[in-house]
Amino acid sequence: MLEFSLDSRRGSFHLHVECTFASDWTVIFGPSGAGKSTLLRLLAGLDLPHHGRVALDGRALTETAIGLRIPPGRRQTSLVSQQPALFPHLTAAANVAYGLRSLDRPACARRVDEMLDLVGATDLATRRPHDLSGGQAQRIALARALAPAPRLLLLDEPFSALDGVASDALLVRLQHWLRESKVQTVVATHDATDALATSAEVLLLRGGRLAALGPASDVLAPERERLLSRLQASQE
């Protein structure tokens, strides 16, 4: 269970959200500039809020009141953003292995193979990031984030470079694996079709504030209607 109460200001933007995610798959939905990426960075520990607390399964990761800030690599939290940010001087396999220092070499190699297989990228192991397409790079970034076995996976529009069919197939496989591995997942997206594709809990974020939280069918009902009316209009 992920609990957080965050207050952060950057320039004129003010994010203030207090929430508990109990579901194993939660979607943060909102337009560009709503504060989705800011929220994910705060949850990942990359940025520090002015005031607030983040706790995962009852363990405090950030608590400004007592000056607690567990560094990003020790929070059992992974973040995959829209920009894959693969290390350009390492092969795809070496990128995936980067967070596996605690494993011995054979165990590390097995884990890398397992992760590349999960994202359908076993044939890309020896390639360098500059030889990968946008979608392939996003798959490797996902494998790299999952390799250290995080408890919390944060995805910031991670499938934006994948085409629809590939994205859907990966999503199904990924959701199954994450559920089996007991990894709580939070996905940020501004695309209503992505948000509606899963029967997830949805947090609607607007202007840095929580506008609604609940089942996708309730929270995104207006978005669903809007999409349906656009579809009907295009068919007429």
Add this chain to the structure above:
Amino acid sequence: MSAMDWQAFALSLRLAAVTTAILLAIAVPLAALIVLGRGRWLAAVEALATLPMVLPPTVLGFFLLVLLGPRTAFGRGIAAVLGHPLAFSFDGLVVGSVIYSLPFAVQPLVAGFASVDAALVDAARLLGAGPVRLVSSILLPLARRSLLAAVVLSFLHTIGEFGVVLMLGGDIPGATRTLSIVLYDQVENFDYAAAGHTALLLLGLSALALVAVYATSQKRGEAGRA
């Protein structure tokens, strides 16, 4: 070239090599701190590391001469530990050279580290990289041209330094007489032929090092385009 010149040449190379090695050990963590650290005090650290660049070498040499000499408790303490004063010794020259050439090692590394995409630094931190691993596995490999520039600039700047060496080391053959001092002595003695040789040697050394840097950069550029 006389035997004395070769001794000065060897001393200059030794001074530049030792200074460059020490500078790298200081400049890499310092540049990483400036780029990755948070806090307003870092601006003061960067300013302090850049100060020797704008300070006249003779001024720096004078301050060091006083600080390391027997007039201060610090200088007397150092002399007691080493068994000899730092001023007018090779060790003293190394101290002066490290301070004088510090900006030439720090600035290229700061520029190189700062040019590494912040998203890569975030990704490494999320995967558990601490400061040492972040620098050794991400920043240094991705800023290797800046590292090369820092090495070459530090080395050449030390080879060519004059003011600090003269103020702090004087002109002791085999101990503090570097090629720049030899050149000064030769000009003072109106030995323009010998001075020409020494100047050419200094010029050749600098040109060769710069050609090596640009050749390496060009090779990497071609490899990148291929």
